[in-house]
Amino acid sequence: MRSDRSASAPLGLKIAAAGGLVFLHVPILLIFLYAFTTEEKSYQFPPPGLTLQWFAVTWNRPDVWEALSLSVRVASIATAIALVLGTLCAAAVSQTRFFGRETISLLVILPIALPGIITGIALRSAFSMAEIPFSIWTIVLGHATFCVVVVYNNAIARFRRISGSLVEASMDLGANGFQTFRHVILPNIGTALLAGGMLAFALSFDEVIVTTFTGGQQSTLPIWMLQELIRPRQRPVTNVVAMVVVLVTFLPILAAYYLTRDGDQIAGSGK
């Protein structure tokens, strides 16, 4: 019944909901808190004092910058690859019928269903068999396997909503394949690609498991953080980096969420 919506929930349910939210988010707030602690060797509560010095320390550490730069490059390249391959694949599967279409659709989605450790081991043994040395490209390749899936899933949902006659109408009006893609297909799938691309970037940015197998001696930002936790000194530097990463990745994901939501409304109103 609709009228139940305005009625107040029972007290027990309210407490349970609040407890759930606290359980989810308080640890994140603690990470933020320890970025300001004066104690560098252990995480004691409450922190003995608050300071901003760790921001300056972090800024001056070259290893932070190296890891950050590698992570940004890997995520950018993997996302770019995923955007091209994922879109092409979604277009093929949604717009045409061919032998083995369902199989291809399944094979594209499979990497995200596989545990990362399987993907990692498989790629590592493939690289060593082919005698490919570890480099930024081996990391990119590992990340692209699941980034393609994210873009593909976003794009195919949008492609399915584009009426096939839109493409025909464009061709009928004198647009060749490239013009049709630029003026009709891209505007209709644009927000889906943006959302897919942002999710792919965020996934790649905090990926650990596959990277440990395909990265060799290189450290992406999350791997650098894991290594830092073992070191006894300057611990709050990790917290500063974590805080920045949370802020930087949270914004694109939030944007992706709102963009796809608006996109649904636009596509729906055309029907």
Added chain:
Amino acid sequence: MNAAVLFEKVSRFFGAVRAVDSVDLAVEEGEFFAMLGPSGSGKTTCLRLMAGFEQPTGGHIEIFGETAEGIPPYRRNVNTVFQDYALFPHLTILDNVAYGLMVKGVAREERRKAAEDALAMVKLPGYGARRPGQLSGGQRQRVALARALVNKPKVLLLDEPLGALDLKLREQMQDELKSLQKSLGITFVFVTHDQGEALSMADRIAVFNEGKIQQLGTPEEVYKRPSTRFVADFVGSSNILEPEFVKKLGGKAGLASLRPEAIELNNKRAGQLSISGTVISRSFLGASNRIIVIVGDTKLHITSPATQPVPEEGSTVSLSFAPNDLHLMETTT
């Protein structure tokens, strides 16, 4: 003079399905040509062959004397009004109409002007800033028409253009399409399953069934002189008379059609053929009455004007009609 669209033994098979089976037709320049038939009869596939969305399995297509096989849709001087209108949801109405000019590289101001003129022509001036989702079905249909016509096509193809509109709007659009075609002088080819629409709008009609053209002629020819049982039945609902019955009436033995409105009740005049039968049902349709009379074991439908007296059920009536109205078909099946 070249035909606007010429089909020579054109076929299009989808696997084992013969969607279009060795069709010959010639659409004259400047005519309003209808392709009429039930769904699955091949009429829409013929339209798509003209537009270039399908390529023929066999045969030859010419558009204004130029070979059309292998020419993609975007290099044909032909435009289509789609059944679902296919307006671009992300563009304004003005940009939708200007789309064809935009991809051809016409300057911005010029194409705006042309698009506004086209919108005025379809009686939607000032709608340019809206989006397709904000228009009614009838308005979207007009936009689709403007979007096609702004390109000044040599042939305009219309796929069931009025199918999604309600009855009143459909009748109004029939008149508008017809007068638009007359004033522009562009060849219109339109596909419909509605025989009334085809009869009222077209200069000539091709009646399709099972991938073949059953009959091609003016609406009057197709209606009054159907060449096959299918045409007689699909276009209007004619009385189809078996050869023995026709012989009894005094005609030559052969399959014949007799239009329900050609039969007069109890009003035999000199020179008319006549037969008597028993009224088995009658229904009032407003402007006319539909009366069913049984003669021997043949049922005849009669459309009698409402101004004429209506015979009682079970009474015996005489049916009379001019010998001309008894149309002998070319086939016997």
